[in-house]
Amino acid sequence: MSSSFAPLQNDTFLRACLRQATDHTPVWLMRQAGRYLPEYCATRAQAGSFMGLATNVDYATEVTLQPLARYPLDAAILFSDILTVPDAMGLGLSFAQGEGPRFATPVRDETAVAKLAVPDLEKLRYVFDAVTSIRKALNGRVPLIGFSGSPWTLACYMVEGAGSDDYRLVKSMLYSRPDLMHRILAVNADAVAAYLNAQIDAGAQAVMVFDSWGGVLADGAFQEFSLAYTARVLAGLKRNGVDGKIVPRIVFTKGGGLWLEQMGQLDCEVLGLDWTMNLGKARALVGGQVGGAGKALQGNIDPNVLFAPPAAVEAEVRKVLESFGAPHSDTTRTGPTHIFNLGHGISQYTPPDHVTALVEAVHTHSRRMRV
C-alpha cells in the first residue's frame, strides 16, 4: 500500500515534530479548511450539510486541499469532525444550521453508560477512505495529519448532548458518579486509539488529540479524568505509518498551560499550546535541550490577531516566534523546535488575505531568526 503514496517533498513539519533542525518554522492552522474560505462554503453548499461534506470522500479531499492552494502551509489536516467516534457509537450526531454539534441521544444515566462500547470501525470507513484519498491527492506535497477528540472532550459532548458554557451535566456526573465517568472515558480511550490507528493505517503521517475541553476541569480532576485517558490513548497507538516512518503524536489541551509540566510526561512528541501560555516559558519547562529529551511545541497565536491589518498580523507573528526564540540548528542532534499554529481554530470571519500575511511572516521571519 505504501508504494501507492508519492515520496514526501516538504518534511519540515515532520522534522520539527521530531525535534530535528529545519530551515524555517513550519506552519499550519487548526481548522484551516473551513468557512472563512469562499471555496469551502461553495463545496459545503453542494454537499448540503456538514456531515454530507465530511462523509463524502471526494468532498472531504477537495476541502482538505483548498487552503494549500492558497497558502504555502507545511501540513494538511484531514477534514472531519472530532465527534465522529461517538456518532459511530450510535449517539446520532447532527449540525443544525448556525449551531454547533448536537447528539440525538446523549449519555446521562447508568443504562446509557452501560450500553457504550468501542464502535465497529467499519462505521468510520468514510474517514479512513478520506485519509487515503487525501494522501494520494497531496501527492507528497506536505504530510497529512489525522486527528480525534480526546476521551474527556468526547465525554463532554456525549453527556451534555451539545456544546455548553458551564459543563454542568458532565461535571455533575463526574462529581456524583465518578464510576460512570470513568467507564465512559475508558471506552472512549480505547475507541480513540483504534480510530487513530486506523487513520495511520490509511495513510496519516502524524496524529493529533484535541483535548478542547480539558482546560475546564479543576486541578486534580484534569489529571484523573482527562490526562490519564489521553495517556491511555497514546499507549495504544501504533508508532509507525504505512511507509514505516515514525508517526508523531500531538496533544493539545486548550487552557492546559498550568499543567504543562505534567503533560510533558506524556508519551508523545508534540504539545499544542493556546495563546495564554508564554512559549519561552513552555520551552524552558518541556522543550528540552540540544541532545536531550523534550517536546516539540505547537502554537500559539490568538486567532483574533487575524482581524487586524496585515502589518499588525506580521508584528504579532514576530512576537510569537521570538517568544519561543531561535529553534536549535544542530543537524546531528535533536533539540527544541517550534511548529507555528493558532491557539485555537481559525474564525469563520477571518479575511483570507490576512492568512496570507501570517503564513508569509512565519516563513520569512523564522528563516531570518536562524541566520
Next chain:
Amino acid sequence: MSSSFAPLQNDTFLRACLRQATDHTPVWLMRQAGRYLPEYCATRAQAGSFMGLATNVDYATEVTLQPLARYPLDAAILFSDILTVPDAMGLGLSFAQGEGPRFATPVRDETAVAKLAVPDLEKLRYVFDAVTSIRKALNGRVPLIGFSGSPWTLACYMVEGAGSDDYRLVKSMLYSRPDLMHRILAVNADAVAAYLNAQIDAGAQAVMVFDSWGGVLADGAFQEFSLAYTARVLAGLKRNGVDGKIVPRIVFTKGGGLWLEQMGQLDCEVLGLDWTMNLGKARALVGGQVGGAGKALQGNIDPNVLFAPPAAVEAEVRKVLESFGAPHSDTTRTGPTHIFNLGHGISQYTPPDHVTALVEAVHTHSRRMRV
C-alpha cells in the same frame, strides 16, 4: 458617619485578608445572593427586573442579607452588577429575560471612544446608598465587600455590547487600534477607582476587582491590557475605610493562573483563584512565609461540585482545604492564609442545601486542620 455602624463581631474574613491567623478558614461565595435561592427569586419578581432590584436600596439590602440568613458565611458582598459603571457612562445597560447583560450603545469606533469619560458618580448614588444601608442592616455581623468589574472586563462588554464566546470585536480593536483600547481602559481604570473609593466611603470594608475576562487574553496582551489597568485602579484606591480600618483589596482574574507570579506584584492584599490552579502551588508562588510578605489566597472550588450529593461536596471541600494546607497560626506575625470561595459565581441551578454542606465542611474541617 463611622459612629453609625455597629462594631464588627466576626472579623475572620478581614483577618485572613490581612494574612493574620484565624481559628477557621473564612468562607463566602461569589454571587451568594442569587437565583439559586427561592427567596431571591421572590424579591426579584417583586422588583420586576434585575436593574429594578439592583437600583432599589431596600431590595438590594434584602437580597444581600438573604444568604446570611441561611448560611453562617463569613462575609457579605454588595448585591449589584459589574456593569454599573459603563451604564453610568451612558451605554444603556439592560438584562433581557433569560439572557445576559446588553448595552444599547456599544463602543466600537473612534467617535464613541472619544466620548467616554469618568461618569458623574451621582448616577451611581443608588450603589453607595445600598452599601450604607447593607452595612447598617448587617449590624456588625460580618464585613461587607464592595466590588467592580476590572477595566478590561468592562471594556469587553462595552465593545462587544454583550457577552461573547470569542471576544472578536474587542480583540479586533485591541490588535487593530491599541490606541483606542488604551483610551477606553484608562477611562475605565479611573472610573473604577473613583467608584470603589465611593463604596469605601459609604461603608465597604473590603473591595474586590472582578477581572472575569482577563483569562481570554494572550500572554503579553494580558499584562498590557488587563494587569496594567488593574494596577492603575489599585494605585487610586483609599487605604482606609470610614472607621479608619484598612480596607483589603482583592483581585480575581478568572483563568489567570499562568500569570500568578506577575499578579503577586500587584499592590493588593488578596488574589482570587479559579479551580484550575493548585492552591498549594499558588501558596508556594505568592502566599509568602510567616513573617514575610505575600498575598492571601481566595478560592477555588469548582461551583459544579455543588451538584454532587452533600457527602461528595464535603470530600471536595476537604481536598481544596488540604491543597492549600494548614494556614499559619502565629498570632504575632502575618503569614499564609486562605479564604474559601468558589472559583466562579454560584450556578442558578445549585440546590441550596448543598451550600449548607459546603459551608459547614469548610468551618468544621478547617478548624480540625489547625489542631
